[in-house]
Amino acid sequence: LTDIFANKDARMYGTVIYPGAPFKGTTVDMQAGVAVWNAATNTYALQEGANLGVNYTDGRLQVSASGPHRSIAEVSNTGFYLRKFIDNGGGTSTRGIQSDVWWIWFRLSEMYLNAAEAAFELGRTADAVTYINPIRERAGFAGANLFTTATLTRDRIRAEFRSEFAFEDHRVWDLKRWRIADQVWNGNQNNPNSVVYALYPYRVVRPGDAARDGKYIFVKLVAPRFRTPRLFQQFNYYSRFDQAIINNNSKITQNPFN
Numbered sequence: 692l693t694d695i696f697a698n699k700d701a702r703m704y705g706t707v708i709y710p711g712a713p714f715k716g717t718t719v720d721m722q723a724g725v726a727v728w729n730a731a732t733n734t735y736a737l738q739e740g741a742n743l744g745v746n747y748t749d750g751r752l753q754v755s756a757s758g759p760h761r762s763i764a765e766v767s768n769t770g771f772y773l774r775k776f777i778d779n780g781g782g783t784s785t786r787g788i789q790s791d792v793w794w795i796w797f798r799l800s801e802m803y804l805n806a807a808e809a810a811f812e813l814g815r816t817a818d819a820v821t822y823i824n825p826i827r828e829r830a831g832f833a834g835a836n837l838f839t840t841a842t843l844t845r846d847r848i849r850a851e852f853r854s855e856f857a858f859e860d861h862r863v864w865d866l867k868r869w870r871i872a873d874q875v876w877n878g879n880q881n882n883p884n885s886v887v888y889a890l891y892p893y894r895v896v897r898p899g900d901a902a903r904d905g906k907y908i909f910v911k912l913v914a915p916r917f918r919t920p921r922l923f924q925q926f927n928y929y930s931r932f933d934q935a936i937i938n939n940n941s942k943i944t945q946n947p948f949n
Contacts, residue, residue, distance in 0.1 A: 692892060692907050701831040706857050708772040710892045710907075715779060721770060722755040723891035726908050728900070737893055737910070749896060751905075759891055761915040768916045770890040770909075775858050800826050800855055808848050816840045823851060830854075867928060878922030887917035 693711035696703070708714055710721035724739035725747050738747075743763060744756035758766030776792050783790040807822035817840055824837045838847065852865050866872035875884045889912050897904040926948030937943050 695909060700854060702854050702857070704774075706773075706775045708774045710770065712774075714774070715781065715784070719757060719772070720752070720755045721757050721759060721767070721892060722752055722894055722907075723759050723770070723910075724893050725753050725896045726893040728895070728897035728903075735893075735895070735908070747894075747896065749898075752894065759889065764916075768889060769887070769914050770892065773858060795859070800829075804848070804852055804855060807851075811843065811845065811848055816843055819843055819848070823848065826851060826855060863923075866923070870928070872923040872927070873925050876921040876923040878920045880920050882920065885920035885922070887914040887921070888912065889914040 693709075696709050696711070703709075704712070708719050710719070712719050724737055726735040726737055728735055738753070739761070740754040743754055743758065743760065743766065745753050747753035754760065756766075757772075759768055759770045760766050761768060776794070778790040778792050780790060782788050803822045803826055807819040810816070810818035810822060820838050820840055820843055823843065827837050849865070849869065853862065856862070856865075863872065866875055877885055879885055891910045891912060892907045893910065895903050895906045895908060929946040929948055931949040932943060932945055937945060
């Protein structure tokens with residue numbers, strides 16, 4: 692179940708809870724359904740379920756109590772849960788028990804990446820490499836996976852921002868600052884950046900085939916509760932000046948699209 696998540700960017704393991712991930716001393720089971728083999732057609736038929744924690748006719752799990760599920764709001768509909776900012780202490784998820792986790796407004800890694808971006812834009816690529824590689828090293832990268840002056844690009848710096856600050860309320864502001872939000876989130880259903888995807892695990896039901904029965908296949912699909920592509924239009928770059936402000940200062944002009 693966890694094979695496809697092996698040897699990834701270490702930041703992924705600290706950001707999301709994925710199917711089969713360890714969390715608070717236990718394994719998080721996630722299963723969307725079963726993939727039943729049809730020998731007559733040489734195909735798998737995906738079967739889900741209306742309820743959580745139910746078994747299939749073979750007596751084994753059909754849908755996990757943790758989902759994912761297309762329509763039940765209490766569980767994930769993407770195949771992942773948020774791990775970043777979650778208190779790992781024992782009992783902190785128990786109903787009636789409270790715990791606090793500080794919201795981090797500014798991290799050292801943001802200082803490094805801001806410096807790397809600024810240096811790169813000023814043509815000081817060697818300085819940019821010096822700033823960005825410590826972030827990569829902390830994430831487990833080494834050797835050929837670190838940047839050099841020959842391999843560092845603007846897109847790679849921006850990718851580091853995306854990985855490092857996932858779910859920290861940075862993404863929209865970064866895209867606005869780079870002036871590419873209307874291109875990345877263009878509302879096009881065929882644009883993978885605009886669409887929110889899910890990854891659903893299905894247990895293979897294939898009796899008599901020990902190599903496959905009980906294994907898992909993963910299906911990528913549009914997240915069932917996030918079907919509308921994200922759309923950022925050019926007027927979203929601008930805020931509106933209240934007319935009273937303009938009336939009080941003739942040198943201020945209204946922003947575009949307002």
